[in-house]
Amino acid sequence: MKTALTIAGSDSSGGAGIQADLKTFSALGVFGMSVITAITAQNTCGVTNIRELDEEIIADQIAAVYDDIPVGAVKVGMLSSAEITRVVAGALVKHGAANVVVDPVMVAKSGSRLLKVEAVEALIQFLFPIADVVTPNLHEAAEIVGFPVGNRASMERAAIAIKAMGPKYVVVKGGHLPGAACDLFYDGKEFAYLTNERIETKHTHGTGCTFSSAIAAGLAKRMPVFEAVAVAKRYITVAISHGFSLGKGVGPTHHFYELYSQAGVVGDGE
Ligand SMILES: Nc1ncnc2c1ncn2[C@@H]1O[C@H](COP(=O)(O)OP(=O)(O)OP(=O)(O)O)[C@@H](O)[C@H]1O
Numbered sequence: 001m002k003t004a005l006t007i008a009g010s011d012s013s014g015g016a017g018i019q020a021d022l023k024t025f026s027a028l029g030v031f032g033m034s035v036i037t038a039i040t041a042q043n044t045c046g047v048t049n050i051r052e053l054d055e056e057i058i059a060d061q062i063a064a065v066y067d068d069i070p071v072g073a074v075k076v077g078m079l080s081s082a083e084i085t086r087v088v089a090g091a092l093v094k095h096g097a098a099n100v101v102v103d104p105v106m107v108a109k110s111g112s113r114l115l116k117v118e119a120v121e122a123l124i125q126f127l128f129p130i131a132d133v134v135t136p137n138l139h140e141a142a143e144i145v146g147f148p149v150g151n152r153a154s155m156e157r158a159a160i161a162i163k164a165m166g167p168k169y170v171v172v173k174g175g176h177l178p179g180a181a182c183d184l185f186y187d188g189k190e191f192a193y194l195t196n197e198r199i200e201t202k203h204t205h206g207t208g209c210t211f212s213s214a215i216a217a218g219l220a221k222r223m224p225v226f227e228a229v230a231v232a233k234r235y236i237t238v239a240i241s242h243g244f245s246l247g248k249g250v251g252p253t254h255h256f257y258e259l260y261s262q263a264g265v266v267g268d269g270e
Pocket residue numbers: 108109136137138173174175176181182183196197198199200201204205206207208209211233236237240
């Protein structure tokens with residue numbers, strides 16, 4: 001059985017965070033495990049409270065998994081503070097984590113800050129050098145590199161700057177671009193664009209979490225990195241096109257296995 005671990009925040013409404021990650025792992029046929037960094041009181045309208053877990057229980061959760069179970073890939077999402085970021089990075093190094101996907105979650109769609117401003121430096125310093133893939137959206141890329149990112153030229157400049165911070169691969173997500181949903185993949189040598197038509201929907205809660213978990217699921221299945229990203233792009237496109245209204249605000253994406261096998265995202269044999 002292939003396994004993947006998510007280290008992220010809990011979203012009580014089930015659309016983003018740990019919950020989206022585990023649903024994605026399951027739909028892609030990978031056994032999911034979780035380390036919770038923070039608990040958010042959250043629904044489709046926004047985040048009403050955040051409680052960080054203490055560093056000891058976070059480190060102990062990571063140790064409990066790695067000391068016992070082979071971890072095929074790990075996705076890192078909401079980290080909230082610089083201290084949590086340092087502890088997670090240190091634990092991943094200590095346990096020799098492989099196939100590390102870092103989604104540099106900073107602000108929820110609803111506007112709440114999920115990573116303190118002063119923690120961005122720790123993310124760059126401690127996590128980027130041990131990451132295989134880093135997946136910023138346009139806003140996150142801009143905060144990381146310190147210049148505006150809003151078109152293909154600036155996405156390429158940002159990808160080069162982020163690659164220089166240590167990860168093996170960078171995916172700058174263009175979900176917030178005008179027009180097509182166009183993501184940039186960069187391996188340090190060449191740029192490749194993964195493009196899909198924009199789906200007109202407001203139900204996109206958790207798209208970033210879902211995309212990065214799908215990449216981790218692909219790596220856990222030992223796909224080459226570009227193939228894992230391409231499968232994740234197909235997965236998120238199907239997930240958004242079947243996003244649905246739930247609650248009064250921004251509804252979630254869709255994670256039911258049948259849909260993905262019908263759409264050819266996962267083969268029956270996987
Ligand atoms: N309306 C859309 N139609 C098609 N694809 C989309 C749409 N919105 C986002 N995507 C795709 O979803 C993936 C996630 O991108 P996005 O830029 O939304 O991430 P994000 O901002 O980190 O997500 P989140 O806001 O959940 O944190 C990317 O592959 C992006 O191209």
